[in-house]
Amino acid sequence: MSNQIRTRMAPSPTGEMHVGSMATLLKNYAYAKKYSGQFILRIEDTDKEREVPGGVQAIQEVIRRYGLDWDEGPGKGGDYGPYIQSERLAIYQREVQQLLDNDKAYYCFCSKERLAAVKEQQLAAKVAPRYDGHCRHLTQDEAKTRVEAGESYVIRLKVPENQEIVFTDLLRGEIRFHSNLIDDQVLLKSDGYPTYHLAVVIDDHLMEITHIMRGEEWISSTPKHVLLYQAFGWEVPTFAHIPVFLNPDGKGKMSKRKGMVSAISFLERGYLPEAMLNFFMILGWAKSDQEEVMSLQEYIREFEPSDLSSNSVAFDLVKLNWLNGVYIRKLSLEELADRIKPFVPAAFPSQKLMAVLPLIQERLVTLADFADLTKFFYGTISYDATVLLKKATPELVIMQLQQTVSLLQAMNTWDTATIETAIRQLQEEKDWHKGQYFMMLRLAVTGEKATPPLFETMQVIGKDVVLERLQQALTLLQKL
RNA sequence: GGCCCCAUCGUCUAGCGGUUAGGACACAGGGUUCUCAUCCCUGUAACCGCGGUUCGAUUCCGCGUGGGGUCACCA
Numbered sequence: 052m053s054n055q056i057r058t059r060m061a062p063s064p065t066g067e068m069h070v071g072s073m074a075t076l077l078k079n080y081a082y083a084k085k086y087s088g089q090f091i092l093r094i095e096d097t098d099k100e101r102e103v104p105g106g107v108q109a110i111q112e113v114i115r116r117y118g119l120d121w122d123e124g125p126g127k128g129g130d131y132g133p134y135i136q137s138e139r140l141a142i143y144q145r146e147v148q149q150l151l152d153n154d155k156a157y158y159c160f161c162s163k164e165r166l167a168a169v170k171e172q173q174l175a176a177k178v179a180p181r182y183d184g185h186c187r188h189l190t191q192d193e194a195k196t197r198v199e200a201g202e203s204y205v206i207r208l209k210v211p212e213n214q215e216i217v218f219t220d221l222l223r224g225e226i227r228f229h230s231n232l233i234d235d236q237v238l239l240k241s242d243g244y245p246t247y248h249l250a251v252v253i254d255d256h257l258m259e260i261t262h263i264m265r266g267e268e269w270i271s272s273t274p275k276h277v278l279l280y281q282a283f284g285w286e287v288p289t290f291a292h293i294p295v296f297l298n299p300d301g302k303g304k305m306s307k308r309k310g311m312v313s314a315i316s317f318l319e320r321g322y323l324p325e326a327m328l329n330f331f332m333i334l335g336w337a338k339s340d341q342e343e344v345m346s347l348q349e350y351i352r353e354f355e356p357s358d359l360s361s362n363s364v365a366f367d368l369v370k371l372n373w374l375n376g377v378y379i380r381k382l383s384l385e386e387l388a389d390r391i392k393p394f395v396p397a398a399f400p401s402q403k404l405m406a407v408l409p410l411i412q413e414r415l416v417t418l419a420d421f422a423d424l425t426k427f428f429y430g431t432i433s434y435d436a437t438v439l440l441k442k443a444t445p446e447l448v449i450m451q452l453q454q455t456v457s458l459l460q461a462m463n464t465w466d467t468a469t470i471e472t473a474i475r476q477l478q479e480e481k482d483w484h485k486g487q488y489f490m491m492l493r494l495a496v497t498g499e500k501a502t503p504p505l506f507e508t509m510q511v512i513g514k515d516v517v518l519e520r521l522q523q524a525l526t527l528l529q530k531l
Numbered sequence: 532g533g534c535c536c537c538a539u540c541g542u543c544u545a546g547c548g549g550u551u552a553g554g555a556c557a558c559a560g561g562g563u564u565c566u567c568a569u570c571c572c573u574g575u576a577a578c579c580g581c582g583g584u585u586c587g588a589u590u591c592c593g594c595g596u597g598g599g600g601u602c603a604c605c606a
Contacts, residue, residue: 063606098605163604170603179533179602205604223536232534232602240604247606271535271601294537295600301542304599333555337544341554360544362537363599370543370556380569413569475565489565501567 056088057261060121061251063095064106067313068113070366071266071296071305074331078293079264080119081347081354091258092124094135095251097244107135113315117324118347123258131258136250143245146253146283147206147238151191155282156238158194159186159207181234182207206239208248208278216274221262221291222361228274236275248272252279255288264291264356267363268304291356294335294363301365321394321417322371326378330371335360344377372416379415384408394418400429406511410503428512432498432520436527439494442487445528451488452495452525454481456518465514471506495524 058079062072083090092114094107111125123129133139150156159182166182173180186194187209198204214230238249245253255263270292280287296305305312311320317327325347332350333343336359345353382390387408395404411424439448458473478488493505496517502508509517 061606065606095606101605159604166604177532181602220536226535228535234602237604242604244604246604251606266600267536268600269606272606274535292536297599299542301598334543337554339545341545343543343555360537364544365542367542367556373556376569411568414567478565485565493566499566503567505565 055261056083056086057091057259058083058088058264059091059093059255059258059260061093061095061254062110063098063101064103064110065098065101066103066106067315068110069305069312070314070317070327070331071312073113073117073314073327074296074334075264075266075293076114076119077117077328077331078354078356078359079262080121081351082262082264082356083122084351085354088261089122089129091129091131091260092121092127092134093254093258094125094137095247096135096137097247097250099137099242099244109315113318116318117314117328119328136245136254139250139254140243140245142257143239143249143253144243147245147249150208150238150282151206153282154209156206156208157187157235158189158198158204159235159237160189160194160197160202160204161185179232184235187235203241205237205241207235208238208275208282210235210275210278216277218273218277218287218290220270220273221289221357222359223292226270226273228271230274230278233274233278238279248275248279252276252283252285256280256283256285260288262289262291262356264293267292267294291359293359294361296334296366297363299366299368304363305366321419321421322375323378323390323418326371326375329378330374334364334366335362344374376413376416379418380413382412384412387412391418391421394421396422398430399425403428403511410507410511414503427497427499427502428508434494434498436524436531438500439491439524439528441490442484443491445531447483448491449525449528451481451483451491452521452528455492456521456525459514459518459521462514465510467506467510470509474506496520 060072060076060079062068062076080090082088092111094110096102096107107125114120121127123131124134127134147156151158161182165185169183169185170180186207194204210233211230215227216230216233217225217227220226236248237246239245254260273290273292277287297303298305311317314327318324328347328350329343329345332345332354336354337343338345338349338353379387384405388404391408395401407425407428411421414424415421443451454477455474458477459470462469462473474492478485489505490500493502493508494500496505496509496512512520
């Protein structure tokens with residue numbers, strides 16, 4: 052149990068899980084799996100103001116819907132629980148007392164108003180805004196008296212002066228910060244809850260996390276965490292800060308303002324979870340043979356955090372679309388039918404589903420394209436009759452339609468091969484222009500100029516409806 | 532603005548001192564074909580700049596420039 056790789060993902064239930072979080076989660080998951088370690092899910096719900104109802108459940112659900120899972124965490128248990136921070140308050144209180152006793156932290160009684168005023172002054176003086184250390188030198192006794200008198204307080208980290216803080220990042224090597232630039236971070240809030248910085252260090256240590264893979268946006272808080280590990284006298288784990296996703300245009304961190312960023316929303320828009328995961332894999336990392344389409348198993352086998360690229364990457368939706376198409380085409384008809392169910396309109400005649408699917412499978416970019424690609428298989432169609440006259444006179448088209456109607460009416464069997472043979476024969480006999488005739492039929496039968504192959508489509512639509520629509524075309528033309 | 536990170540085709544990357552700088556997506560052209568899509572072939576396209584180090588820099592170092600992150604009793 053001691054030399055095992057243990058990774059974790061620690062989301063907050065403050066809203067929908069971001070795709071960036073899911074991508075980070077995948078890396079933590081894969082790394083633990085690769086070395087037969089454990090991947091832990093921990094809920095960081097220390098901000099009770101921002102917490103959304105159902106948030107904890109939603110996190111678990113979206114992870115599962117992406118086909119991933121955790122070894123320890125909510126609903127699973129484990130030897131290091133509880134895995135929800137709000138249930139660990141006593142632990143933080145206990146540990147922070149250690150810091151206080153060892154003069155590594157101090158009580159701070161400054162009001163929010165005073166803090167705001169200080170910050171304002173600093174900004175005006177063009178100085179980096181940070182806590183001015185007002186309460187830093189209060190004696191233990193003094194602090195105790197004020198606490199006992201019921202004064203509101205927070206506990207701050209006593210950041211050492213003139214010290215260089217160095218830590219190693221798996222992707223970037225050594226990163227150094229100077230302690231004089233680091234704020235005396237609040238560790239325990241006035242409501243008794245820990246801040247992220249306190250809780251994350253205590254929990255990662257107590258849960259024996261060996262590798263912390265998290266977003267790059269955490270680099271600047273890492274020195275605070277290192278200071279905390281040192282203050283506690285704990286071993287510092289290995290860090291790997293994963294580059295953030297940029298907007299598809301490559302400008303700025305991917306944000307809600309520029310489109311949907313929640314992990315669940317991509318599934319709801321018809322992206323396959325395996326395509327999403329594959330996309331996360333190849334953003335910022337490449338397999339040794341450069342192959343981009345790969346399974347989770349292959350990824351787990353090959354992934355190595357130190358091979359991750361250290362620059363931010365654009366969330367290229369065009370490439371995602373390509374990958375999603377690749378995965379849709381890989382699906383068996385049965386699987387596709389199952390997956391596409393939520394996207395099938397209520398009006399769609401379900402008995403036709405299995406016949407329609409092979410005709411649209413290679414045309415689907417997302418599962419949500421189903422409705423658009425299949426609307427002419429049922430219901431009524433409408434189009435401008437003049438499109439039927441492309442490259443032909445009204446007389447010719449009317450004749451073509453009439454003869455096609457007679458031909459089809461006389462058919463005893465209605466299968467693709469029979470329809471195709473008969474229509475091709477007619478076209479050749481009459482020496483009609485192939486492109487013109489077939490396109491005209493396609494429009495008359497579907498109302499669309501881009502459809503699956505004509506004969507298969509006619510077969511699925513059914514003889515009665517096809518004849519009806521050819522008649523409708525004739526009627527329209529005669530009215531012109 | 533301070534601090535930190537980053538820098539190869541439009542995008543994601545391979546490269547780890549000597550290469551015709553490779554691949555994928557996208558794009559363009561062609562083939563297959565009843566349209567679209569799929570599939571196949573071909574092509575356009577990159578080492579941010581300037582100094583060093585070196586016999587030799589895309590590769591190592593410095594500076595500049597550009598991009599990104601972060602500066603809460605939020606995570």
